[in-house]
């Protein structure tokens with residue numbers, strides 16, 4: 102438990118050993134869950150390191166909650182293994198897994214005060230009264246709730262209630278805390294504020310967190326690594342930066358970066374670079390090297406913020422600017438590319454260097470910012 106800093110001794114849960122520094126906090130191998138013919142989660146595997154903040158990100162129905170519920174023990178997998186701290190917990194009851202939970206609905210006990218709610222997990226574990234008082238006080242203070250111990254949940258705002266729920270999960274210092282859209286019921290401003298607080302507490306205590314959201318921005322703000330889920334599968338599990346800059350599938354490029362896609366063919370491999378001939382405009386585009394055979398049909402993917410505006414003769418394509426819109430420090434615009442059925446590229450450029458609607462421009466990109474996928478790769 103060395104990695105869980107903070108004051109006070111760690112608490113042993115009856116019948117369950119806490120994570121040791123030798124075991125990975127959490128690993129999941131080939132988890133699968135079906136409901137009738139429908140596959141909710143398919144071969145999900147991941148290893149999560151101590152102190153990591155990991156997020157499951159995906160559209161509604163992609164299997165985020167089901168995966169989390171299997172880890173928590175509220176849902177039985179058809180197959181696969183879950184280990185916590187090196188111990189196989191796949192068939193253990195939830196309370197024996199030594200995990201903390203925070204759900205979208207706060208699920209506080211309405212008849213208990215804030216202090217009693219937070220004390221509850223410790224009472225359940227037979228922690229001595231003095232120790233409980235001290236730990237509850239510390240935890241409430243950390244969450245900025247010191248003055249609220251005597252209030253009942255209904256006397257608190259939504260954000261305060263969610264903080265109490267967080268305290269209740271934190272108070273017995275579980276090695277891993279699971280959170281399913283814990284900020285989903287709150288307005289944007291409060292969400293932003295609590296995101297910062299959750300991240301600060303996680304870092305201060307070195308907590309290992311698995312968090313579920315369908316909000317890309319929230320995932321990017323909070324996470325060390327993000328598992329992008331799609332149709333029950335983990336499409337890619339990587340750092341936010343890797344997901345942005347090195348998406349492994351067109352789906353990930355689109356889901357996180359809202360990428361522009363253009364079809365073409367590999368024309369030539371030149372050492373560090375791959376040259377692509379674009380189908381419609383006929384322009385030649387240089388990307389970092391991708392191991393694909395000459396002549397293979399491909400689609401390029403570039404994020405709107407990574408496209409550059411240049412002189413018409415200098416780019417890989419030319420076009421006409423549409424709908425240039427000032428949105429703070431950047432301008433968003435479309436560029437109707439010349440040739441063929443004229444695709445529209447989405448562009449986001451610094452306001453100082455932005456073109457105006459109707460302007461004729463060239464479009465270029467740094468070879469390192471261009472991702473390339475075989476045409477038949479779906480997504």
Ligand SMILES: Nc1ncnc2c1ncn2[C@@H]1O[C@H](COP(=O)(O)OP(=O)(O)OP(=O)(O)O)[C@@H](O)[C@H]1O
Nearest residue numbers: 136140141159160161162163164165166167168315
């Ligand atoms: N108890 C159940 N019985 C039948 N199908 C289920 C059950 N629970 C989940 N599913 C199905 O499994 C799939 C994954 O659901 P899950 O709740 O994990 O999605 P999610 O990614 O959490 O979505 P959301 O963002 O909407 O919460 C969905 O197609 C869902 O309809």
Ligand SMILES: [Mg+2]
Nearest residue numbers: 165166167281
């Ligand atoms: Mg869900």
